[in-house]
Amino acid sequence: MKKECVTMLLAGGKGTRLQDLTKDLAKPAVPFGGKYRIIDFALSNCANSHMHTVGVLTQYSPLELHQHIGVGKPWDLDRMHHGLTALAPFTKDSGGSWYNGTADAITKNIDYVERYDPEYVLVISGDHIYHMDYDKMLQQHKETGADVTISVLEVPWEDTSRFGILNTAEDLRIYDFEEKPTNATSNLASMGIYIFNWKLLKKYLLDDAQQTDSEHDFGKNIIPSMLRDQHNLFAYRFEGYWKDVGTIQSYWEAHMDLFDKDLEKLVSNKDWRVYSHDSQFPPQLIEDNAVIDQALINNGCIVSGTVTKSILSENVHIAEGATVNQSIIFSGARIGENVHLERVIVQEGVVIPPNNTVISDPNEEPIILSDENIKTIHN
């Protein structure tokens, strides 16, 4: 069945800098915002932008991720003839191997893409918190007659050394691409979102697969070779909130952004919904002595203590006398009596015994409390 555009969502990464959060979990499956997982933003963008043929490339610790995406039902991607397909590494007659780079992951799934005989392939990742209409980008791609369109965002000049920076002409034609430059001449950063003309991409993927010294990476190999060969590369300017939650600090900051009245629509925008799995916990019970000032609280929570500027996922209990400040509590956690938490992240199901205090140093990344380290803190 022919589809104009196939989306390939890269979701196989570990996200090493998220430390304990990705110990047994792929980064796209890391919880976010009291209900979601990071990948929900990209998948919801697909659903809202009418991108209904989505291959999700998984590799690292995929169990929870696979369970979460399932057949794509929360995003209305459970379709008869297309919809969502989880694409994990596989073996076949000629052998098999892990995905070795972002481009390699697509190369190994050329058969999947070809089933839909697409004109375009949209490549995105499941690592960012943002709302974006991919269809608008596709319209620009068609209008400019580009071979490749790369979505870009203006970043502060001092941050340019952390990004892939694109230099463009006035008509947004890209003439130069620098990975993490020290002296940037532009502040347009690549968001890792690409639209390719499939025929051209396929040729470059097959060529790249033959290069033994290639890292098989879109940013490092595919895009630079296409630029060298003077293909038409255009930038697409994205405006809006976009947060890479690749470090514990940025992950925590993105959560605190949810209390910003201008940004709170990130999860509650009725015109651009973020979809996720729903569970069947009862409504939250806020008890007599509870104090709540700025909080995001999900179903199944029972709160007796004080919650300020914090996020409680479903089924979290906060006992009497406990205070939770600027913290993120994952589902099923139990915060004991007179526990004081400030700027910490409590992992799924962790039980914090009464009378403990954990406060993160303001100059350090927030502390992650897990089943393992809670024992050392307790003793």
Place this chain on the structure above:
Amino acid sequence: MKTMMGLINLEPELDLYEELTYFRSGASLPFAGRYRLIDFTLSNMVHSSIQEVAIFAQNKYRSLMDHVGSGAAWDLDRRHGGVFILPPDWNDPTDISKGDLRHFHNNIDYFTRGKSEYVLISGSQFIANTSYDDFFKHHLDQEADVTLLTTSYETLLPEHEKFIKVDTDSDGWVTSLSHDKKKQRLFTGVYVLHRDLLLELVQECIAHYKSNLFMDGIMANLDQLKVQAYHYDGYSAVVNSVDSYYRQNMKLLETENYKKLFLSGNDILTKIGNQAPTIYHSGANSTNSLIATGCEINGEINNSIIFRDVKVAEDAVINNSIIMQHSTVESGVHLDNVIVDKDVIITKDQALQGANGQPFVIPKRKTI
């Protein structure tokens, strides 16, 4: 293995909730922040390995059909079995049946096609978190013709008076059924019987121009049928008026009751809505309240139940009230003892107060 099919018979249920049931049946009355009354019965049925459930809908069933949908929330979207909503649809020109027997007569296929030998019949007013497995086992062990699920309450409230009361002998055989207001043990409306007996009773009732299966088929034949009673002593509630609806909602603000109804046993399943977690802004506060997801809270909420997607503006104070889905409470509003139905807007600085225990009801879609 002996199995049951479910029947939720809404035909005999009256719309007893004044404004709250102007546009919906009692079965789809919102309850406890995110549920509809029928969710409890449906959940208990699927937690008893019932794989097919028919609902005899009688009137005002649009919201019910929307809510139950394909049955996916209860895992009742099945290739075989699943949920069947059966509205009144009488096609047989020779039909002489009356009352709820009309439903049985016109939907006889549901019972004959079903794979289960036994039928569990229920209404929608018994609110509990249980499974009917032990109840069914009791029925089989006692080799009864019919087994009734009964319960009792320490304090008899007006909502309990309307129920049928049960007397049994020491072996649990039912000796009398009555509307005696003083008696403690009440029939929950849940009973089980063999399909063949059900169809036989239906035929007999129709042949004698009767109009109520339970009253005319079972109650009137108490001397000829072996009717057992099985007692349920877990937490439960019954509602059948605005006052009892309000009272039974408010009881769930006590942590002990909340835990008994929601956290002991299985999840109560309901239609999911993909709401974001509820956000409290600075200046918001809430105590002793049950609050669903998708709400945006800037004001103060005490002793209240707030359904999904409710907006409460700054300086609004809500006490002892129930606010249903999608309603908006604007700034400076004071509510006390009020039930606000869905899609209502309470405009700036309004003060509304009901009497203690007798809430003031604001009907659906009003702007006040």
